[in-house]
Amino acid sequence: MTRPVTADLQRWSQEVASDPGSLSFLPLARAYRRQGQRDAALNLCLRGLEAHPMNLEGHGLLALLYLEAGDRERAADEWSMVLRLDPGNFDALRGLGFCYLETGELERSRQHLEAAALTRPADPAVREALQLLRQRQEARRVMAAPDRFGGTAGAGLGAAAPAGAAAAEVAPVPRPSPLAQEAEAAPAGTAGTAGTAGGDAVLADDPTRLFDAVMRGPVLGALLLDAQGLILAGALREPAGASAEGLGAGLGDAVEEAARTAEHLSLGAWEGILLHTEAAMLHLAPAPGDTVVVLAARRDAPVGWVMRGAARARELASRFLESYA
Amino acid sequence: MNPDAFDAAVAALTRVQGVRGAMVVEAETGVPVTAELAAGVDGGPLAALAASLFQRAGRATAAGSMGALTAVQLEAAGGHVVMAGAGPLVVVAIAESDAQLGMIRVEAERAAAGLR
Numbered sequence: 001m002t003r004p005v006t007a008d009l010q011r012w013s014q015e016v017a018s019d020p021g022s023l024s025f026l027p028l029a030r031a032y033r034r035q036g037q038r039d040a041a042l043n044l045c046l047r048g049l050e051a052h053p054m055n056l057e058g059h060g061l062l063a064l065l066y067l068e069a070g071d072r073e074r075a076a077d078e079w080s081m082v083l084r085l086d087p088g089n090f091d092a093l094r095g096l097g098f099c100y101l102e103t104g105e106l107e108r109s110r111q112h113l114e115a116a117a118l119t120r121p122a123d124p125a126v127r128e129a130l131q132l133l134r135q136r137q138e139a140r141r142v143m144a145a146p147d148r149f150g151g152t153a154g155a156g157l158g159a160a161a162p163a164g165a166a167a168a169e170v171a172p173v174p175r176p177s178p179l180a181q182e183a184e185a186a187p188a189g190t191a192g193t194a195g196t197a198g199g200d201a202v203l204a205d206d207p208t209r210l211f212d213a214v215m216r217g218p219v220l221g222a223l224l225l226d227a228q229g230l231i232l233a234g235a236l237r238e239p240a241g242a243s244a245e246g247l248g249a250g251l252g253d254a255v256e257e258a259a260r261t262a263e264h265l266s267l268g269a270w271e272g273i274l275l276h277t278e279a280a281m282l283h284l285a286p287a288p289g290d291t292v293v294v295l296a297a298r299r300d301a302p303v304g305w306v307m308r309g310a311a312r313a314r315e316l317a318s319r320f321l322e323s324y325a
Numbered sequence: 326m327n328p329d330a331f332d333a334a335v336a337a338l339t340r341v342q343g344v345r346g347a348m349v350v351e352a353e354t355g356v357p358v359t360a361e362l363a364a365g366v367d368g369g370p371l372a373a374l375a376a377s378l379f380q381r382a383g384r385a386t387a388a389g390s391m392g393a394l395t396a397v398q399l400e401a402a403g404g405h406v407v408m409a410g411a412g413p414l415v416v417v418a419i420a421e422s423d424a425q426l427g428m429i430r431v432e433a434e435r436a437a438a439g440l441r
Contacts, residue, residue, distance in 0.1 A: 036381075239390070247389025254381040258399050261374040265366070265419060267401035274400070275382055279392030296391065303427065 016044070021051040026058055033065065036253060041065055056085050063095055072099050090119045094126055101129060106137055207233035210320050211295075214309050218301035220280060222309075224317045227290040228252055233320055236296060239279055247294070251284060255292055272310070274303070283310040287317045331359040334416060334436035341432050343424025345404075349440065350376045350415045358414065366419070375417045379408050396434060398426065405429075409437035416440065 012028035025048030032041035045062040052058060063078035076099040082092035097113035100106070110133055116126050210233040211222035221236030223244055229252025236244045255273070262270045273284040276299070283295045283306050295310040331349045338347035339361050348360035348368060355373035362368050383394035399406040405420045407429050416437045420429050 236389075239392075241390045243389050247385055247391060250381065250385025250388040254378060254385050257374065257378040257381050261371070261378055261399060261406060262401040262403075264370055264374055265401075265404065265406065267403035267406075270399060270401045272398075272400040273382075274396075274398040275386060275394060276396040276398075277386045277392035277394050280386075282386070282391065299392075 016048075020047065023048070023052065023055075025051075026055070026061065029058075029061055033061070038065055038068060042069070054085060056082055056089070059085070060089070060091055063092070067095070072102060075099060088115075088119060090116055090123075093119070094123070094129075097126070097129060101133055101136075104136075106133060106140070109133055110137075207320070208235040210234050210316055211313050213316060214295065214313050218298040218305075219309055220296040220298060222296065222313045223248055223294040224287065224320065225251065225292045225294060232291065233317070234294075242296075251292065251294060255284065272307075274306075281306055283307065285310050285314050287314055288321050291317065291321065293317045330440060334440055335359055335361045338416070338418045338429075338432050338436055341418075341425075341429050343421045344418050344429060345421060346419040348372060348375075348417045349411075350417055352376050352379060352410070352413055352415045362419070371419075372417070375406065375408055376415055379410065379415045383410075396430060396437075398430060400426075407433050409433040411437035411440040414440055 009028065009031055012024040012031070015022040015024040016028055025044045029041040029044040029048065032038070032044065042062070042065045045058055045065060049055060049058045049062065059078045059081045063075045063082065066072075066075035066078060076096055079092040079095045079099070082089050083096070086092070093112045093116035097109050097116055100109035100112060109129075113126055113130050113133060116123065117130060120126065207224075210224065214222055215237070220238040220242070221234065221244070223234040223236065224232040225248045226232050229249045231244055231248050234244075236242045236247070255270075258270050258273050262268065270286065275282040275284070278299070280299055281297050281301055281303070283297075285293045285295075287293045293310065293314045295306065295313050297306045297309065334349060335347045338344055346360070346362035346366055348362065348371070349358040350356065350372040351358060353376075355376035357368050357372035360368045360372070362371075378399070379394065379397055382397050386392060386394050393410075395410055397406075397408040399408075402422065404422050405424065405426060407418045407420060407426065409416045409430070414437075416433050418429055418433050420426065
């Protein structure tokens with residue numbers, strides 16, 4: 001997608017300022033969202049929808065903004081509005097399917113996800129969500145069934161639930177790509193979530209273990225991120241409390257800025273970013289398909305050693321991506 | 326802070342072999358405080374971009390509970406950008422592709438420490 005230039009932003013701002021009913025609120029709000037100015041984007045959307053209450057894209061964008069702000073209820077409201085305006089809207093069906101899956105409303109989730117799958121059968125996030133949904137339904141069925149002692153299977157330790165049943169109840173629900181609604185032209189597989197792009201085979205291989213070969217010595221973990229900063233594979237094992245998802249989401253933004261900086265200085269494409277923190281050292285490297293490989297090591301690790309580990313992690317990531325390209 | 330301290334920090338960095346420019350930037354606003362750049366390098370946008378990159382990377386490491394960001398090194402085919410945090414300021418050095426990056430990072434961190 002072509003990024004708006006400063007002139008576009010100025011023009012849209014002026015149009016919205018001079019005419020509160022201008023439809024320019026939509027591209028301007030999208031641009032603010034990409035820049036991380038989510039409050040500004042949210043306010044613009046709310047004001048724009050006052051003038052255009054039937055604007056489909058406005059409600060869809062507002063749903064994403066609410067979801068990113070952690071307000072799942074309002075996100076669901078907005079996607080419901082989208083479905084009232086356009087009953088077959090894929091993004092809204094998928095978004096609501098995820099919301100209901102998170103709240104445990106499995107039957108409603110199934111209805112929405114299956115409708116989304118009819119529209120885009122190959123969407124990896126929907127496929128993964130449906131798989132998770134089936135696991136949860138099965139887990140519920142087993143937990144609710146009376147066992148031979150008259151209790152229920154989930155009533156105590158050592159209960160006879162099938163392997164993975166309890167895990168299915170607590171496993172995180174996939175989320176739609178943050179840019180899903182703006183990436184209509186994106187190839188299937190880029191709008192997915194962690195570990196989805198390879199389908200069942202990749203899930204079976206456990207993508208969290210992709211970088212096991214480099215998880216030695218001072219390495220704290222390694223991640224493969226997609227263009228939106230979502231984790232495709234890998235894991236962080238340290239430091240305690242480290243959030244791979246938080247790190248990935250933030251690094252997506254930083255990588256964009258690094259690319260702009262290199263371009264401004266006519267340095268060519270960026271080849272690596274080394275971050276030193278009080279607790280760790282992180283190396284970021286570009287990988288095929290606009291993905292990024294992150295290697296985290298202890299702060300006192302030798303830089304050269306980290307660079308070699310990063311190169312090895314990049315090889316593993318490339319092979320992983322090739323295996324289901 | 327004595328304004329001479331900013332100039333001294335930048336001057337020390339530009340003396341390192343392979344460094345073709347350096348600057349001190351306000352991290353929050355992206356405004357250059359002082360700069361010594363090669364001809365043709367527009368310091369204003371560079372300051373804004375460097376500060377933004379440092380801020381975003383810092384937010385990412387904080388979100389990942391990886392600790393506060395202290396330095397950033399951007400590698401590209403045509404050269405490198407090395408940044409070190411100095412509280413509300415960021416020390417930025419632009420280096421040739423074949424520069425001794427370890428030395429530049431040490432000097433950048435030393436300059437940053439002098440400005441804290």
